[in-house]
Amino acid sequence: MSELQSLEELGGAIAPTENEAPVHVQKLDAQGRAYATGKRKDAIARVWIKPGTGKIVVNGKEYSEYFARPVLQLILRQPIMLTERDGQYDINVTVAGGGLSGQAGAVRHGISKALTYYEPVLRGLLKKEGFLTRDSRVVERKKYGKRKARRSFQFSKR
Template sequence: MADTKTLEDLKDLAPAGQAAASESTLPEPKIDELGRAYATGRRKNAIARVWIKRGSGKITVNGREFENYFGRPVLRMLINQPFGAAARNDQYDVFCTVVGGGLSGQAGAVRHGISRALINFEPELRKVLKAGGFLTRDSRAVERKKYGKAKARRSFQFSKR
């Protein structure tokens, strides 16, 4: 049993490229020439295009202040959740355009877009936002109506006579 190697001895045999890849390196921030990070968020039938940049916490949705666009406090709270989880309240300005769906779906799409844009701006926030569930696209949508049914699953009222 001469020349038995341990795992420590074999680790040195790995090519130089693999050794560097095994270390956890964060991706580069994706910021455009105007200092903004872009991402797309989706929820139900709504699609939000979101740009964030360093600022004072101003959020603009379709050219309007988000307090005016989303009247319900629950929707406004939903949009601010990613900033609270990442401890970045009032540090970024958000500009977004939203199309499709209703207000609830649009608020969810903006939240999803803000979360993804934050990761493009600061890749180290991915772990925090992923743990909070902000990066998962909520795929629930309205079920389609089927032929021969009153709604998606409801049958027409049965009449014996």
């Protein structure tokens, strides 16, 4: 009976209070890099961030070479510009699947997550802008009896 009482006392002391915010800690690998996975549509991006000169490499190429359209480059750089960390981190990305637009969104999601793992203080700022939320919209599947997902075949009277 005394053991049960002592366990209850310990349990009460260990349990956190209800209104306590979760504490986010820095997550680094053995090389001192932060790793995160970003996803968008069918694209999956693996992102590594480490302190450096601001070089961004996507699949072995400079990001401006891989994402030729300026809009995609802007999407990719949004979390870096928002947090004012331009030129402070070297970012290495491998991305696969989907098209260029989905890949740019996946890279943005991965960079945002990796930044929060390296600097947990930035989490609130990135979360408020919606960069940490995975955009779950994907292509709707084709249904039988339809030409596409919802488009019907053309009606022919004769």
